[in-house]
Amino acid sequence: MSAALTIRDLVMKRGSRKILQGVNLEVAPGEICALLGASGAGKSTILRAVAALERFTAGRIDIGDFSLGPGPLPRESRLRPLRKRVGMVFQAHSLFEHLTAIENVTLAPVHAHGVTHARALDDAAVLLDSLGVAHRSDAYPRELSGGEAQRVAIARALAPGPMILLMDEPTSALDPARRGALGATLRALAEQGRALLIATHDIEFARAYADRMVELSEGIVTA
Amino acid sequence: MFVLCACTAGPRNESTSHPPLEWGGDAEGGAPFVEADASDASKVRGFDVEVAEMIARGLGRSPQFVQVAWSSIEASAERGDFDIAMSGVEDRPALRARRAVTIPYFEFREVLAVRPADRDRYRKLADLAGRKVATLGSTMAYDLLLDGQKKWGVVPVSYDDDVHPYGDLLAGRVDAVLLDHIIAERSLRRTPGFVIQPEPVAIGYYVGVLAKGNTALRDSVDEILRARMRDGSLEKSFRAWNVWDDSEAKHFERVLSAVPAPATGSIARASSMSTIGSYVPSLLRAAGVTALLSILSMAIAVSIGLGVAAGRIYGGPIMRGLLAAYVEVVRGTPVLLQLFVIYYGLSGVVRLPAFAAAVIGLGLNYAAYESEIYRAALEAVSRAQLEAARTLGLSEAQIFRLVRGPQALRLALAPMTNDFVALIKDSSLVSVITVVELTKQTAIYATNTGSWVIPGILCAAVYLAFSLPLSRFARRLERRWSAA
Numbered sequence: 001m002s003a004a005l006t007i008r009d010l011v012m013k014r015g016s017r018k019i020l021q022g023v024n025l026e027v028a029p030g031e032i033c034a035l036l037g038a039s040g041a042g043k044s045t046i047l048r049a050v051a052a053l054e055r056f057t058a059g060r061i062d063i064g065d066f067s068l069g070p071g072p073l074p075r076e077s078r079l080r081p082l083r084k085r086v087g088m089v090f091q092a093h094s095l096f097e098h099l100t101a102i103e104n105v106t107l108a109p110v111h112a113h114g115v116t117h118a119r120a121l122d123d124a125a126v127l128l129d130s131l132g133v134a135h136r137s138d139a140y141p142r143e144l145s146g147g148e149a150q151r152v153a154i155a156r157a158l159a160p161g162p163m164i165l166l167m168d169e170p171t172s173a174l175d176p177a178r179r180g181a182l183g184a185t186l187r188a189l190a191e192q193g194r195a196l197l198i199a200t201h202d203i204e205f206a207r208a209y210a211d212r213m214v215e216l217s218e219g220i221v222t223a
Numbered sequence: 224m225f226v227l228c229a230c231t232a233g234p235r236n237e238s239t240s241h242p243p244l245e246w247g248g249d250a251e252g253g254a255p256f257v258e259a260d261a262s263d264a265s266k267v268r269g270f271d272v273e274v275a276e277m278i279a280r281g282l283g284r285s286p287q288f289v290q291v292a293w294s295s296i297e298a299s300a301e302r303g304d305f306d307i308a309m310s311g312v313e314d315r316p317a318l319r320a321r322r323a324v325t326i327p328y329f330e331f332r333e334v335l336a337v338r339p340a341d342r343d344r345y346r347k348l349a350d351l352a353g354r355k356v357a358t359l360g361s362t363m364a365y366d367l368l369l370d371g372q373k374k375w376g377v378v379p380v381s382y383d384d385d386v387h388p389y390g391d392l393l394a395g396r397v398d399a400v401l402l403d404h405i406i407a408e409r410s411l412r413r414t415p416g417f418v419i420q421p422e423p424v425a426i427g428y429y430v431g432v433l434a435k436g437n438t439a440l441r442d443s444v445d446e447i448l449r450a451r452m453r454d455g456s457l458e459k460s461f462r463a464w465n466v467w468d469d470s471e472a473k474h475f476e477r478v479l480s481a482v483p484a485p486a487t488g489s490i491a492r493a494s495s496m497s498t499i500g501s502y503v504p505s506l507l508r509a510a511g512v513t514a515l516l517s518i519l520s521m522a523i524a525v526s527i528g529l530g531v532a533a534g535r536i537y538g539g540p541i542m543r544g545l546l547a548a549y550v551e552v553v554r555g556t557p558v559l560l561q562l563f564v565i566y567y568g569l570s571g572v573v574r575l576p577a578f579a580a581a582v583i584g585l586g587l588n589y590a591a592y593e594s595e596i597y598r599a600a601l602e603a604v605s606r607a608q609l610e611a612a613r614t615l616g617l618s619e620a621q622i623f624r625l626v627r628g629p630q631a632l633r634l635a636l637a638p639m640t641n642d643f644v645a646l647i648k649d650s651s652l653v654s655v656i657t658v659v660e661l662t663k664q665t666a667i668y669a670t671n672t673g674s675w676v677i678p679g680i681l682c683a684a685v686y687l688a689f690s691l692p693l694s695r696f697a698r699r700l701e702r703r704w705s706a707a
Contacts, residue, residue: 051614076618083616094611098629098704108615111625160616 003062004029004195005050005164010059011070012045012219019045020056021219027195029163032186034206035199037216043199044091046216047166050197051088052079063164084113087157088166093149095141101152102128102137105159113160120159127155131185146173147181154185165189167198171205183209243287244279247299248272248310250290251384255405255464256311257288270464271309271429274328274448277456278307278431281447294361294666297322298675300432306440307431311403313363314428317672323441327428328448328457329466330474333364335420336392336400336407342418345399352376354398357388360659361667363427364401380577380657381667385410387567387657392417394570396577403427405466428474452479502668502678509664510685516581516660517647517689523586524646525639528593533623535598546594553591559652561588566656581653589646596638600631633704640697644690661685 003026012020020042027033035043048054050061052073061068066081068074076083095104105124109115115123128134131151133144141149150170157165167186171179179202186209190196200206206213215222248257250267260266267288279286289305296308301322312318314327335356337345345351348371356371358364360381368379380397382388388400389410400407400417407419431448433441451457452475461467534546553561565587566580575583604627612622651662659667665682669675 053610053613076613080616083614086614088611088614090607090611092607094605094607096608096611096626096630098626098633107625108617111621112616112618156615 003027004031004064005197006062007046007050008060008062010046010049010056010061012042012049012054012056019219020049022059023216023219023221025214025221027164027197029193029195030190031212032190032196032198032210034210034213035197035216036201036203036206036213038201041216042219043201043216044168045219047088047168047197047199050164051086051166052082084160085162086164086166087160087162089150089153089157089168089170091168091170091172093141093153095144095149095153095156097141100138100140101133101144101148101155104141104152105155108156108160124155124159127158128152130188131155132181147175147178150174150182151185154189158189163193164195164197167196167200169200169202170198171200171202179205241284244275244282244284244307245287245289245305246275246279247289247291247296247305247308248275249293249296250288252293252310253409255409255466257309270329270460270466271311273460273464274431274451274457275307275309277451277460278309278444278447281450282443297432298669301434303434306437307433307444309431311405311429312432314430315363318430318432321672321674322435323433323438325431325433325441326445326448326478327430327474328452329429329461330470331427331429332404332423332470333367333401333425333427334404334407334423336389336402336410336417337398337420338392338395339416339418341398342420346420347422348377348401348424349375351399354378355380355396356399356401357382357391357397357657358401359383359385359388360654360663362402363425364403365667367425368401381654381659381663382657383655386413389414389417390567391657394574396570396574449479502681505664506661506668506681506685509659509661510689512578512658513647513650513661513685514689516578516585516650516653516658517643519582520585520589520650521643521646523582524589524593524642527587527590529597529628531590531594532597532601535594536601537619537623550591550594553588558584558588558649559655562653562656577653577657580656581650581658584656585646585650585653589642592642593639596635596642597631600634601627603634604630633701636697636701636704640693644693647689648686 005027007023007025010020010023011018023042023046025033025046035046037043045054049056052068055073056070058070063082063085066085068082096107099107102121102124105127106117106120109120109123110117125134125137128137131154133148133151133155136144136148136152144152150173170182174182183205186196198210248267248271250257250259252258254269256271257267257269260268272288276286291299291304291308293310296310296312297318299305300308314324318324335345335347345354348356348367351371352375355378356368357380358368360383365379365381368377371377372379385402385406388397388402391397392400393414393416401424404419404423411417411419431444448457458467458475461471531546531550534542538546562581562584565584566575566577569575608626608630609622612626617625650660653660654663661682665678669678672678
């Protein structure tokens with residue numbers, strides 16, 4: 001099966017400092033790939049490069065037939081195919097504070113992907129239900145617990161229907177019981193055919209739920 | 224109170240037994256009343272100055288001029304800022320009831336000035352139904368216009384000075400000007416182009432005003448004025464200032480034979496305006512003007528402020544530079560100056576109605592301040608929120624409209640509310656371009672009654688009625704949003 005995400009010779013420099021030094025990585029559909037490494041190893045930077053939030057110096061990123069190259073980031077209008085295919089869950093979830101849980105989830109489908117409001121609401125209800133937070137639909141982010149907020153953030157990232165999900169330190173704010181629930185959720189998403197790339201320093205979690213672990217050190221894949 | 228002192232007759236009398244006679248006047252009124260001497264701004268001249276000098280001499284004292292704003296002259300006399308006010312102060316029954324007032328030393332006529340083409344159309348006030356007639360606020364002429372408004376539908380337009388009414392008459396902003404004949408003739412000499420109707424609308428008198436309890440000095444002053452009428456000193460002075468005519472001679476005769484001066488019905492009615500009951504409707508109208516003016520100005524300020532803030536964040540270097548210059552120029556210059564420029568300065572290009580100029584002036588001024596609030600609030604929205612929105616496929620415009628803007632609004636709400644309350648109060652400045660709003664109406668009423676106590680309390684109550692609910696509303700909204 002061809003890779004959902006391919007990263008080739010990815011180099012990122014900030015001034016004279018090399019943050020990524022030629023990273024190569026593939027993630028297949030249905031696979032959970034965990035990026036491991038100490039703080040500053042470059043895990044989050046790889047996710048941000050794939051999500052086209054940061055420019056890189058050399059290399060290439062392929063998401064299906066869409067490619068990102070080095071240099072300035074393309075205009076947002078040119079990134080539409082990428083935005084449809086890649087979802088991202090941020091470390092601090094970054095839910096929109098002024099919107100309820102369900103409004104967070106329907107925002108992108110309605111305004112960025114042309115889905116009708118009624119349809120988006122139905123889809124969001126299904127997503128929130130599948131993630132076990134349907135009962136918190138009308139809550140604002142500050143009213144949610146850490147686990148609830150994270151699941152709403154996953155629902156928001158999944159709402160446009162991406163086949164690749166990027167997650168930055170998903171277990172950092174979760175207790176052990178919640179980590180188990182999250183792991184089960186991620187497995188279910190992978191079984192639906194999605195490729196998951198997860199940046200984490202939580203080796204136990206990675207061992208338990210990832211199909212593959214990739215170790216990063218000082219911007220280089222070491223294992 | 225802003226007071227400037229200047230000697231008019233040599234060095235100040237140092238004698239403790241004969242302190243100088245301090246007399247109040249407004250040099251801004253200009254010649255022939257009181258004007259600063261062109262060769263020495265510390266000295267004043269004019270026929271009121273000479274009358275004051277005659278009085279001082281008669282009392283064996285030296286005159287000492289005290290500068291006071293004309294609209295505050297009566298209240299200052301009562302406060303004891305000076306012994307007597309002599310600056311074209313109009314005699315009115317209400318004034319006599321409140322203060323010690325001298326005999327009338329000068330008779331003036333309230334005359335209509337019109338454009339030459341209207342000479343035959345607008346001969347008297349009744350001909351000006353539905354037409355704008357300009358005058359100085361807080362004067363007998365203004366009371367006459369309010370009376371004319373009730374009777375014939377004349378539209379009074381109040382000015383803070385006696386120069387711009389004639390300028391606006393020539394510019395076509397108003398259809399007539401009603402003011403004292405001395406002022407009308409002076410303006411005609413300065414800016415020809417209008418005609419003065421020969422038939423006066425009313426007759427009035429200039430008097431000296433003293434504190435209510437100062438009747439002893441008032442009686443002495445009356446004696447001196449009568450003596451100067453008899454010996455021709457006053458006539459000589461008035462002739463020298465080119466304000467003497469036959470009607471003045473007849474007036475002197477009446478005063479000296481103790482015949483009461485003929486009072487006009489209009490003047491008597493004007494005094495009845497000084498009751499609280501009659502003031503309340505005009506207060507409410509003026510409060511409505513203040514409310515509408517503030518709301519419209521704030522709407523402009525918010526819209527433009529938001530555009531400027533967005534332009535300074537998202538725009539290119541040229542746009543950012545231009546918008547920054549706009550903000551700095553507006554914030555660095557007085558709003559009064561901006562109002563003058565928009566209303567008078569631009570009148571050659573676009574002749575804005577006064578209310579529109581006021582709304583635009585205040586709106587543009589506050590837009591600069593609003594833009595800084597919005598810019599700070601927009602920049603305070605976290606980068607993570609914007610990146611999350613970007614990864615969802617929202618365009619920059621959508622991010623601004625759906626994520627950044629709404630979150631910034633919550634941060635901006637408190638300073639916005641403060642600005643709106645400040646704008647409501649600053650709206651009082653637009654009286655300089657003839658808009659009669661709450662504070663101006665209160666000043667008119669206070670001048671009519673000679674006291675700021677009741678007008679001040681009523682006016683403050685209305686301002687508080689505007690600002691307190693606004694602050695409460697903002698606090699409630701903030702609580703609701705912070706709970707979210």
